[in-house]
Amino acid sequence: MADAPKLFKVTIDNITIDVEPGTSILQAARKIGGDVAPPAMCYYTKLKGSGGKCRTCLVEVAAGSTADPRPMPKLVASCRTNVMDGMVVKNITSEKVIDARNGIVEFLLINHPLDCPICDQAGECHLQDLSYEHGKESTRYEFPRRTFEKHDLGPYIQLHMTRCILCYRCVFTADQLTEKREHGVLDRGDHSEIATYIQKSLHNDFIGNVIDVCPVGALTDKTFRFKNRVWFLKPVDAHRNCSHPKCNGKVTLWYRGEEVFRVTARKDQWGEVEDWICNECRFEKKKTADWEIEGPTKVSRHSVISQGHYVGVQRPKEVLNEVMGGRAPKLLMDIHSVSEVNNPAIDLSEIEGPAHSTDFKTDNKR
Amino acid sequence: MGRKLLIDKAGVPGIRGYEVYRREGGYASVEKAMKNMTPDQVTDEVKKSGLRGRGGAGFPTGMKWSFLAKPEGVPRYLVCNADESEPGTFKDRYLMEFIPHLLIEGLIVSSYALGSHSTYIYIRGEYAWIPDILEQAISEAKAAGWLGKDILGTGFDLEIYVQRGAGAYICGEETALLESLEGKRGNPRIKPPFPAIKGLWDSPTVVNNVETLAAVVPIINISGEEYAKIGVGKSTGTKLLSACGNINKPGVYEIDMTISVEEFIYSDEYCGGIANGKRLKACIPGGSSVPILPANLLLKTAKGETRMMNYESLSDGGFAKGSMMGSGGFIVLDEDQCVVRHTMTLARFYRHESCGQCSPCREGTGWMEKILKNIENGKGKKSDIDLLWDIQRKIEGNTICPLGDAAAWPVAAAIRHFRDEFEWHVDNPEECLRRNYGLANYADPLVAA
Numbered sequence: 164m165a166d167a168p169k170l171f172k173v174t175i176d177n178i179t180i181d182v183e184p185g186t187s188i189l190q191a192a193r194k195i196g197g198d199v200a201p202p203a204m205c206y207y208t209k210l211k212g213s214g215g216k217c218r219t220c221l222v223e224v225a226a227g228s229t230a231d232p233r234p235m236p237k238l239v240a241s242c243r244t245n246v247m248d249g250m251v252v253k254n255i256t257s258e259k260v261i262d263a264r265n266g267i268v269e270f271l272l273i274n275h276p277l278d279c280p281i282c283d284q285a286g287e288c289h290l291q292d293l294s295y296e297h298g299k300e301s302t303r304y305e306f307p308r309r310t311f312e313k314h315d316l317g318p319y320i321q322l323h324m325t326r327c328i329l330c331y332r333c334v335f336t337a338d339q340l341t342e343k344r345e346h347g348v349l350d351r352g353d354h355s356e357i358a359t360y361i362q363k364s365l366h367n368d369f370i371g372n373v374i375d376v377c378p379v380g381a382l383t384d385k386t387f388r389f390k391n392r393v394w395f396l397k398p399v400d401a402h403r404n405c406s407h408p409k410c411n412g413k414v415t416l417w418y419r420g421e422e423v424f425r426v427t428a429r430k431d432q433w434g435e436v437e438d439w440i441c442n443e444c445r446f447e448k449k450k451t452a453d454w455e456i457e458g459p460t461k462v463s464r465h466s467v468i469s470q471g472h473y474v475g476v477q478r479p480k481e482v483l484n485e486v487m488g489g490r491a492p493k494l495l496m497d498i499h500s501v502s503e504v505n506n507p508a509i510d511l512s513e514i515e516g517p518a519h520s521t522d523f524k525t526d527n528k529r
Numbered sequence: 530m531g532r533k534l535l536i537d538k539a540g541v542p543g544i545r546g547y548e549v550y551r552r553e554g555g556y557a558s559v560e561k562a563m564k565n566m567t568p569d570q571v572t573d574e575v576k577k578s579g580l581r582g583r584g585g586a587g588f589p590t591g592m593k594w595s596f597l598a599k600p601e602g603v604p605r606y607l608v609c610n611a612d613e614s615e616p617g618t619f620k621d622r623y624l625m626e627f628i629p630h631l632l633i634e635g636l637i638v639s640s641y642a643l644g645s646h647s648t649y650i651y652i653r654g655e656y657a658w659i660p661d662i663l664e665q666a667i668s669e670a671k672a673a674g675w676l677g678k679d680i681l682g683t684g685f686d687l688e689i690y691v692q693r694g695a696g697a698y699i700c701g702e703e704t705a706l707l708e709s710l711e712g713k714r715g716n717p718r719i720k721p722p723f724p725a726i727k728g729l730w731d732s733p734t735v736v737n738n739v740e741t742l743a744a745v746v747p748i749i750n751i752s753g754e755e756y757a758k759i760g761v762g763k764s765t766g767t768k769l770l771s772a773c774g775n776i777n778k779p780g781v782y783e784i785d786m787t788i789s790v791e792e793f794i795y796s797d798e799y800c801g802g803i804a805n806g807k808r809l810k811a812c813i814p815g816g817s818s819v820p821i822l823p824a825n826l827l828l829k830t831a832k833g834e835t836r837m838m839n840y841e842s843l844s845d846g847g848f849a850k851g852s853m854m855g856s857g858g859f860i861v862l863d864e865d866q867c868v869v870r871h872t873m874t875l876a877r878f879y880r881h882e883s884c885g886q887c888s889p890c891r892e893g894t895g896w897m898e899k900i901l902k903n904i905e906n907g908k909g910k911k912s913d914i915d916l917l918w919d920i921q922r923k924i925e926g927n928t929i930c931p932l933g934d935a936a937a938w939p940v941a942a943a944i945r946h947f948r949d950e951f952e953w954h955v956d957n958p959e960e961c962l963r964r965n966y967g968l969a970n971y972a973d974p975l976v977a978a
Contacts, residue, residue, distance in 0.1 A: 214719070215719035215887070215929060216886050216887050216888070216929070217887070217888050218887050218888055218889055218927050218928070218929075219888075221927060237926045237927075238926065238927060240719065240929075243719045262923075263923065263927050266889065266919075266922075266923030266927070267888055267889060267923075267927065269923075270888045270889050270891075270892035270893055270896075270923070271888050271892065273892055273896060274892060303916055304896065306896075306899045328888065329885060329886070329888075329891065331886075347714075348714065348885070350885075351697065351699075351882075351883070351884055351885055352880060352881060352882065352883040352884065352885045352891060352894070352895075353880065353883065353885060353891050353892065353894070353895040354885075355884075355885035355891070
């Protein structure tokens with residue numbers, strides 16, 4: 164009988180874990196979980212060859228292995244570096260890493276339009292999370308941001324090239340999931356862009372998955388465009404017997420009231436798709452009757468998507484009066500006296516559906 | 530007069546053709562290697578010679594060759610990196626244009642040592658006329674029996690192919706070169722795996738610079754030990770330098786690495802001093818990517834020793850007070866040159882040539898160029914200089930390939946040594962538009978030319 168494969172001992176941020184040989188540092192860190200896992204904007208477990216490009220997952224290797232305990236001279240991309248036995252990795256415990264990561268986030272944001280208020284990805288955007296964690300409150304970039312000529316990718320997929328961070332995930336997706344890749348990266352350097360060579364739309368049964376893999380709002384669902392904000396939607400797991408041989412029909416439906424606003428693949432805790440779904444499931448089946456409902460999707464409590472689902476949230480204590488020695492703060496203008504919408508007596512999370520001015524005008528005392 | 534091994538015959542009329550080249554002793558190394566030596570012995574000779582890669586990084590060639598994985602049944606490739614696109618470097622062009630057979634000869638010997646049966650020359654797209662010269666040389670060599678099947682009756686087969694690039698600087702990076710050679714977009718690969726394990730078409734590959742491969746010829750001819758006696762310390766053999774800028778005699782020179790920087794700039798045998806009787810302000814000793822050095826640090830190291838033209842001496846003092854041998858693109862700036870404008874030009878180049886794959890280089894190079902443009906045009910702020918420093922610090926070391934470092938180092942060195950000039954640009958916005966030279970630490974020649 165063959166021996167069980169020897170496990171490698173690797174220490175990440177002072178936490179030691181045994182992993183199989185051939186595991187990347189990132190995967191080992193994800194096994195530990197929590198803050199130890201470096202952020203990844205371009206790496207995607209399911210896509211072969213992805214990773215190494217965004218540089219947000221850089222970590223410091225303080226000791227290469229037991230056999231060769233020298234530290235690595237540069238920070239390494241944890242998604243593409245495999246662990247060695249006895250490796251010591253520093254992620255959030257290393258100032259160098261934090262500093263470099265802040266720099267990367269700044270680089271990613273200098274040409275990003277920051278149009279989150281009108282972006283469909285807002286709320287489930289990895290760049291938003293990343294900049295919330297590592298970004299600065301203001302920018303040092305004083306030049307016009309980069310713009311591109313618009314490309315139309317057909318009836319299903321909307322491309323916003325200005326938001327793209329060139330992670331190449333969609334290129335790998337089209338390469339590995341579809342028979343023929345029709346889009347790719349054109350040009351070079353800071354003007355390189357995702358596009359089809361001569362303007363054409365993307366036609367393929369699985370091309371809709373590029374929407375799910377896109378970490379930002381560069382590729383969004385045209386059938387969902389501007390329809391709703393993700394945090395108003397309630398995700399529900401569902402499945403159907405899909406006739407497509409490569410699609411198993413396991414999806415997440417996004418409800419608002421009775422209406423299915425969009426269908427996406429199911430994602431795991433790292434925001435990665437569990438099973439690829441076909442275009443028919445994604446774009447065509449938007450009736451509850453098309454699906455067999457399994458139950459609500461578990462959403463992390465820290466996600467903005469879960470915000471709509473908690474009623475009766477405990478509010479923080481009002482401390483203003485306390486710190487001001489019992490005096491009330493002096494208001495320049497009491498906004499509640501002029502606006503009905505900002506009525507503190509109304510709890511937004513208790514309103515079913517989108518809030519309209521009528522919700523506020525009716526003396527809502529629930 | 531230093532010893533010349535590579536270009537001493539370049540002046541012989543008709544050396545470009547096979548007849549003359551053969552008459553002048555060409556292809557002797559192929560005969561010697563294939564008839565009297567095993568491939569491992571050739572590799573050992575190269576190891577003994579201490580030859581260091583002439584492309585820029587200076588990695589020992591023999592060691593690189595010995596790293597080549599040799600699994601059974603998998604082809605191995607040798608790729609000659611002739612994508613010489615570094616601003617200021619034009620030594621390989623000289624070799625390929627004037628003595629193409631030297632490169633072909635070096636390729637045959639090296640392919641024999643490495644066991645490569647298909648060897649590629651990846652040549653820079655802008656060198657549009659040189660592929661014809663190389664093709665001509667290859668067909669001549671083939672007609673004479675140095676290429677093809679069963680060379681010299683040893684049973685060794687070899688074909689050499691010439692592939693033109695499409696004009697991207699990044700394709701000079703070895704893994705981007707391999708991607709481009711495979712017909713893909715020229716993006717650098719993420720290492721590991723290194724090309725010695727998994728290179729061209731997933732097979733073990735060695736990528737070497739033109740000059741490195743050409744230097745294999747004299748190494749085999751005169752033996753590795755003899756070759757190692759030329760030069761100093763770990764800088765063995767001869768090195769081609771392409772000198773340009775404000776000097777009297779720009780051109781390609783072969784040095785044996787025992788001369789001083791000062792001699793190289795001021796002696797009539799080499800650059801012949803600064804043009805128009807001006808004074809030396811600064812110099813980039815090894816191609817645009819390496820740090821610029823002000824005159825006082827160029828001629829003497831920080832310890833006060835005379836700086837010599839070799840790998841160790843040029844990098845003496847680290848990046849704070851030294852530079853690098855690099856690819857041998859020796860760019861000289863006289864007292865009238867503006868370091869800010871010079872740095873901006875380099876930043877523009879790196880912005881244009883970044884492949885756009887990884888974020889620090891894609892975004893950072895463009896940002897640096899914009900800031901430098903502002904400073905150069907009198908629209909800069911004092912804080913911009915610190916910002917530039919911070920940006921280059923965040924690019925350096927955080928990218929996939931060395932282009933990020935190459936973009937960061939010139940900016941870093943310019944600020945480190947010429948911060949006063951940057952500040953002068955910020956303080957005198959109007960004057961800096963009229964008069965584009967600033968302040969510098971001059972050094973006059975210590976030895977009269």
